[in-house]
Every structure is written in C-alpha cells, then in structure tokens.
Amino acid sequence: MARRPLGQLEAEVLAALAALKRPAGAAELRARLAGQPAHTTVNTILSRLHDKKLVTRIRDGRRYLYRLAVDESRLVAGRMYDHLRYANDPRSVLSQFVQTLSPDEEQALRQILDSLDRDSS
Template identity: 50%
Template sequence: MEAQVLAVLRSASGPATAGWVQERLDGDLAYTTVITILSRLHVKKAVTRTREGRSYTWTSAADEAGLAALRMRRVLDGERDRGAVLARFVSALSPGDEERLRALLADASAPDDPPETPGADAPGSGPRDPGPRETEGQ
C-alpha cells in the first residue's frame, strides 16, 4: 500500500491532500487508512507534509527505490552487529549486483572535484615540463 500511495503522490502536480490521494487509489480504502499510511511514510521520511489549515498536504520525498532503501536501512539500524549484517548481505549478492554496489560505493567516495592546488589555474604557475631547452640562435 505504501508504494501505491507514493506512486499517487508522485503523479500529483504539487502537494496533495489525503482526500485527493484516497480518490486516486485503487480499491476502497477508508480515509483514516490513507492518513495512517501517509503518517507512517512521514515517519520513514518517504513523504513530507505541510500544515494547511487544520490538515496537511503531502509530497513524496522518495520513490519506490527510495522506500526500499529506507526499509533496508531500518532493518540494518535494528541489528547490533552492523558489520556482520553488511558482510552477509554483500556475500549473498549476485556477481552483477556486487559489481554494481562496488561502482556505487566508488562513485560515492570519489571527490566531486579534484583537490585544488594553490595557483594551479594561474598562467605560468605550478609544475611544468619545459620540454627541450631552447638556445638563442637555433
């Protein structure tokens, strides 16, 4: 149900009320059930809410992949030996998923920009290979 609610919120052109979400969901969910789902998603940081009068408007803060990631994080947070859980998780991955995870970790740890060298952009500054030495008259 959470994924369906998120999908409806993502289809909105802006913040949506719980009633608007309820109207667009398949099935006959009670308004209170929609509010409960939205409130749980808010606790999980998958949606944001803004007070509008006496109620809230809701906006999706996560897609389905983000919601799955939040669930994985919650499971990890509930374990005492995070290292063991992560090691078992990685060892259970398919080779393709492991390669994908390694690439994501490498991208996440790579600096956005190379470290700056003072004066590196100034003309004639910084180390430079002068090439063959020229002599006058050649």
C-alpha cells in the first residue's frame, strides 16, 4: 500500500519538532501550531508520523514525548523534488519558486549553487 504524501498539519508538526531540537509532547506541539488544532488531532498526526517512522516516541508517565527521526531538510527537499518531478513545466515552477524567495533566501540559494559549481570544476 502506497503512503500518502505528508499533509500540511503533518509538515507543521515536523517543523515544530525540528525547531525544538528536543523531545516534546502533544500539548507543547499543539501550542506551537497555527490555529491550535484539537489535542486529539495533534495526537492523531503524531501517531501517523510514528507509524511512518518520521518520529520516535518515548513514554513519559502517561504521555509520549516525540522526537524527529529524520533529517528535516532532506524530508522537505524530497517533497519539493517530488512536486517538481511531476510538473508539466519544471522551469516555470522553479522560476515561480525563486520569485517568492526573500533576499536572504535568494542569497543562500546563490551561495549553494556557486559552491556546487566550484565543487564540480
């Protein structure tokens, strides 16, 4: 059975865990999410992420603490690549993406591309 792509709330939970850089419970994660979804919703998302092996969990009394089990940058990059791979016009998609970058993000991208050029020379 094929796995569904990550949903927006799953991605937000993963980003919150990555930002914390330590284990966290559902209540703490819920407080960091936009719109503060229901506690049961956050628990369901965490359970799904655990089933997908994207987070690990440890028992802490009556609750679980969750920790990111994957490299967030690789996960997000993989999602971006999956979307780009299925685009009819990848060049246009890349152009639109670059136009949405902040000046700092654009500078970081230029530095990365420059370093890749130097490494391949």
